[in-house]
Amino acid sequence: MTELTITEVGMRDGLQMESVFVPTNQKIQIGLGLIDAGLQRIEATSFVSPKAVPQLADATEVISELRGRGATLAALVPNPRGAERALEAGVDELVMFISASETHNRHNVNRSVAESLENIAPMAQAVADSKRSLRAAVSTAFGCPWQGNVSAEEVARVIEGFAAQGVGAVTLGDTTGMATPPIVRHLCAKLAEWFPEVELTLHFHNTRGIGLVNVIAGLEAGITRYESALGGLGGCPFAKGASGNICTEDLVYLAAEMGLETGLDLRRLINLAERMQEILGHELSGQVMKAGPRL
Ligand code: HMG
Ligand code: MG
Numbered sequence: 071m072t073e074l075t076i077t078e079v080g081m082r083d084g085l086q087m088e089s090v091f092v093p094t095n096q097k098i099q100i101g102l103g104l105i106d107a108g109l110q111r112i113e114a115t116s117f118v119s120p121k122a123v124p125q126l127a128d129a130t131e132v133i134s135e136l137r138g139r140g141a142t143l144a145a146l147v148p149n150p151r152g153a154e155r156a157l158e159a160g161v162d163e164l165v166m167f168i169s170a171s172e173t174h175n176r177h178n179v180n181r182s183v184a185e186s187l188e189n190i191a192p193m194a195q196a197v198a199d200s201k202r203s204l205r206a207a208v209s210t211a212f213g214c215p216w217q218g219n220v221s222a223e224e225v226a227r228v229i230e231g232f233a234a235q236g237v238g239a240v241t242l243g244d245t246t247g248m249a250t251p252p253i254v255r256h257l258c259a260k261l262a263e264w265f266p267e268v269e270l271t272l273h274f275h276n277t278r279g280i281g282l283v284n285v286i287a288g289l290e291a292g293i294t295r296y297e298s299a300l301g302g303l304g305g306c307p308f309a310k311g312a313s314g315n316i317c318t319e320d321l322v323y324l325a326a327e328m329g330l331e332t333g334l335d336l337r338r339l340i341n342l343a344e345r346m347q348e349i350l351g352h353e354l355s356g357q358v359m360k361a362g363p364r365l
Contacts, residue, residue: 071331075295076321077111077271078104080346081132082146083315084303086116086123088350094128094135096349100342101136104300107338112136113144113165113297117152123307133159144205148179153193157200164197165241166190167207168231170224171214174245178209178308187231194235206232207241207273212257213248215310222260229265240268241297244284245309247277251287258291271295274316276302276355281316282324289330296321301343301354317356319343323363336363 081101085092097115104112114136120127129145136143137160144163147153156164168186169175175183197204208228214220229240242257254272261270272288272295274281285296302317319339325332336358343359 071329072294074325074330074332075111075271076109076318076332076334077113077144077295077297078109078300078318079113079273079297079315080299080301080303080318082113082115082126083297083305084299084301085125087303087305087307087312087314088125090350091125091127092349094131097128097132098135100300100346100349101132102139103338103342103345105136105139105141107342108332108334109141110333111142111144113146116146116148117155117159117161118146118148130155130159133161146207147193149189150192150196153196157196157202161202163203163205164193165205165207166193166232167209167243168228169209169214169245170220170228171210171217173216174210174214174309177216178306183228187228190231190235190237194237198236203239204237205239205241206237207243209243209245209306210309211242212244212250212253213246215246215248215312222257225257226261226264229261229268233265233268238268239271240265241271241273243273244275245306246312247275247279247281249274249284250280251283254284254287255291258288258293262292269295271297273297275304275312275314276316277311277313282320285316285321285324300339301346301356301359303346303354314355317343317354317358319356319358323358326363
């Protein structure tokens, strides 16, 4: 049976977009619930400026409470300062994010792409010394809300910067849901040709309603690693028009119906998404949590 590797990003991509600060103990309960539902990879928080993303200002506490409980904990880091904090907190996988498009990178981290690329070497060195791992996340890989189309060459420029420092795990982020099946097929084929050693993960947002269709296109391109968020939470606060990630329960339901193994317990995920809905006090966009699985 083909296995699908799912990284749950709701605690990071999801909570960064919410208008309220979810208390640390409630975040931890959600994290423990995810582990209980079978998640082995959780992107739990970000070590960015707390002025930029106050919702995740408790990153150190969240990591220290969820460490050593059986899941690989990942966290976003924008710069060497973030890497230092994440390493100190005990993050297993640091995820450095750079946009393929100049305008989104500027809005997101207040730097040009070239300036961000210069940060990779010191961060790769710090992570190598610590024996943790570094992942690349390329935002706006399928389109930019300011610049429109993003070419495969612009995405490759960022991947090259990481590959030159020995980083071979790359997430392609569809920040505002601009991916379509032809773009997914084209980009995945080009990157497989140019970077045969790189392991790609796809991170779709469902902003235009075709997130899971893009997963099918990714599967057809041979990609079995995806990121998704509980209840369909998510969005980048620094990208206009951003909205939720593809929903974890909906993805797990699709995978099960297609005979793909995820190792995740759909009922537990649905219960957890309902709990998240109560915590946040508004309806989440997930579909399977409302309709339930097939009888
Ligand atoms: P800046 O203002 O240019 O940074 O922000 P700076 O270096 O001038 O520092 C300003 C202040 O922030 C200083 O403090 C620094 O110490 C502090 P002050 O002297 O004013 O008291 N600082 C930090 N504090 C804690 N942790 C740090 C850190 N760095 C600096 N790491 C910066 C630049 C990158 C810091 C800022 O723009 C930032 O934090 N941005 C956050 C961006 C973000 O979180 N975006 C959302 C995540 S990306 C995403 O969602 C896309 C993704 O899901 C994929 C997809 O969907 O495509 C990954
Ligand atoms: Mg995202």
